[in-house]
Amino acid sequence: MSPSQPTGMLPTCSVIIATLDRLDSLRVVLDCLARQTHPAHEILIAAAGDASAVEKLAQAHPVAAITRVLAHPVKSSARQRNAAALHASGEILAFLDDDIEFGSDLLVRILGYFARHQPVPGAISARIPAEDRRTPGRFVRAYYRLQAGYDHPDYGGRLFGPGINCTPVYASDSPALVPADWLPATCLFVRAPLFRAERFPEFDGYSFAEDVHLTARIARAAPLYFAACCPIQHHSLSSEFKRDLAALTAGKLRNMRLIARDILGLRGAELAWSLLLHRLFLTLATLRTRPPQWPAVLRGLWRPVP
Secondary structure: OOOOOOHHHOOOEEEEEEEEOOHHHHHHHHHHHHOOOOOOOEEEEEEEOOHHHHHHHHHOOOOHHHEEEEEOOOOEHHHHHHHHHOOOOOOEEEEEOOOEEEOOOHHHHHHHHHHHOOOOOOEEEEEOHHHOOOOOOHHHHHHHHHHHOOOOOOOOOOEEOOOEEOOOOOOOOOOOEEEEOOOOOOEEEEEHHHHHHHOOOOOOEOOOOHHHHHHHHHOOOOOEEEEEEEEEEEOOOOOHHHOOHHHHHHHHHHHHHHHHHHOOOOOHHHHHHHHHHHHHHHHHHHHHHOOOOHHHHHHHHOOOOO
16 A cells, blocks of 8 residues: 555444464464554454354454454355354455465555555455466466466456366566456455345355355456455465365365356366366376375366256
């Protein structure tokens, strides 16, 4: 935010955190919120699992006065976020993962974009430098061109094919706000009326790509941006949903199929062929890189998608 931007002109912000038994990392997020130069209007924590332990943590924290813990019976980040958003009163809803860290100026910077940028953003996501992409090589670009049906220098910020979504390729001359077709919910700020008109899809468990499904719908009404100058750290901690890699991989493909159908309009043979091609591409990539538990990944890739 420009130093001349009065903080009183910024929109109010309700922070929403979905959590599942991650007290240590949640404490770090609350610490970051306590240090903000422009504080949140309120903090709503949707707690699945041991909500009483989260309540004790919140009550003992410096941000206790603006924090409310909402117990949620279902372990689903999408459903937890939707439930907490029902109680939010801010003009901007900030959905934060419970395993991130960020600087003291994050809120004032991103809220400043909503206050002064034209056209007014529908949603903005912070940048995760550890996940920055390089410009893809010729083989990957050719594959993306086949799936997308159009050419692009790097497909940064694009959503295409069977739900393939790419983060931007940042350059030294990238604008402060990089346009996109979709945004991640790791650190996502959304105008409240647009969120309430759409909401996260009711995905279960790990809720892979629920953010893609939501933000691609919001993009029909207002522009989306990655904030190139607002970096955060994402520790991407393990969870019970990540232990079974075969099930996790199959679930990702299932949700990608939903995005391809609901958002990108693929149907019938076109959808089946696009998804089959992506399975083959991911199989080749898995065999080439041999990540940990790669046989489980392969099993998940070839499970039937309901």
